[in-house]
Amino acid sequence: MTRHTEAASATDQLMVEARGVRKHYGQLEVLKGIDLEVRNGEVLCLVGPSGSGKSTFLRCINHLERLDGGTLRVNGHLVGFREHEGRLYELREKEVAAQRLDIGMVFQRFNLFPHMTALQNVMEAPVQVHREKPAAARERAMSLLERVGLADKSGAYPAMLSGGQQQRVAIARALAMRPRLMLFDEPTSALDPELVGEVLDVMRGLAADGMTMVVVTHEMGFAREVADTVVFMDGGVVVESGPPADVLGNPQHARTRSFLGKVL
């Protein structure tokens, strides 16, 4: 395990830096030493077959899962641990919550709060966590809903919205915390095909605005067009990574070729 003292100059540019990240559930090794870097402003697409550990890795990045080995840094800070004299001390749940503020996450199943309107969903964290004034938070929430094209749905409860609309609210909700990094776990997989486009459009806009993003996706067209880097994972390891033209257009590994043969 490599342990540096605080961020060296080479890591200044890195939003995410994973070194030998391991995770297992009981006997099952899900991540077997992941090395991966995401630069500031980069869009990284994570692809791979089901069960390869993509979601698990994404959840490790904001410490929804605890690492069993290796180190993970976001923005130069160790995730979930404090480093002191060469030892790692696990952070308390409250300290972890504070760390997550820089990271927004969008889930496959949206996970909007069903007892709150779209506007209340977006306002919740700024008011509850950042203690923003409700009036100011409301105004900003409205402008975020406008940004995802849902200004007219601010008063609607999630159950009244289509899947695509719900996912766009979820994106606005994550953006409300002004994250520096956005994680997307198959954001369009639960959507009807005709609703996929509207969500991808919002994500394209975010990428164009320079947001750093890690996107687990099966939308190869999106990856090809928007990603700076595509990482192919299989069996808990990174098999291949590089620009989309290389990984998707001219894969070097047989496993990558056989996976792409199935999804393309």
Added chain:
Amino acid sequence: MSTTAPPTPAPAPGSAPVAIPVRHYGRWVGAVVVIALLGALVWAFSQGNIDYRSTLDYVTNERIVRGMWNTLLISVLAQLVGILLGVVAAVMRTSANPVTSGVAWLYIWFFRGTPVLVQLLVWYNLSLVFPTVGIPGLATWDTNTLMTPFLAALLGLGINEGAYMAEIVRAGIGSVDPGQTEAAKALGLSPGRTMRRIVLPQAMRVIIPPTGNEFINMLKTSSLAYAVQYSELLLSAVGIYSANLLVIELLFTVSIWYLVLTSVFSVGQYFLERRFSRGYSHGRSRSGGALGRILTNLTPGRTR
């Protein structure tokens, strides 16, 4: 069971033609027997030495009405104590700390496992073992004067109710999609806030209907407080009939009041349920008309 089967013959030939007349016959006999028994009961009570005039007159008797208000007061307060303790115990049960969840388990086990009447009497008679209570060096009180019938009733009923509410709240928390906690965590909400703002409000949908039943039960269970001299409905009636000997008459009077109370709150529960289902469907509550749901609520299952 068999009486609800359609009268058309079963597909199996041979056995079906025999069954049909028997079913019909049984249904008629059953109805006649039930009506006869009911008639006999009504007749017996009408012939009994009961002064129904007094039963009705005492409904508005000042002492009875005061008892009714006390019943209402102790029920509401004990239910509130129960809800509060129930939420605390349920959240403690979900704790990763084995001591915390163990204590909650012990509380639930003890108070659900002993009769509420016994618990009431223990609270009421606490002065027998603790003549004084207090904070050492700060203040002491005489237990006998402190433990009024009201306080004994409140503690006895409320703490017992908390053990039942804990299980209801736990089921409610368990019904909330874990994805909700994840989303709240990912937004940086602390565990406490996640519980208060995200999980519990959603758990309400599952918690409210049985809590309504609990309260309706509480209205009736509170009659046990008569054993600790708290002057609720039953004790008021006992006080009156031990002087005028109109025993059954006054027991009927309080029964009328209990029916009124349980009916009124069943209507209230219907509206509570409707309010808490908002946001989950397109504005309409679950199937079954208002009247149907209220009638269902009027027949709660559990007794203690």
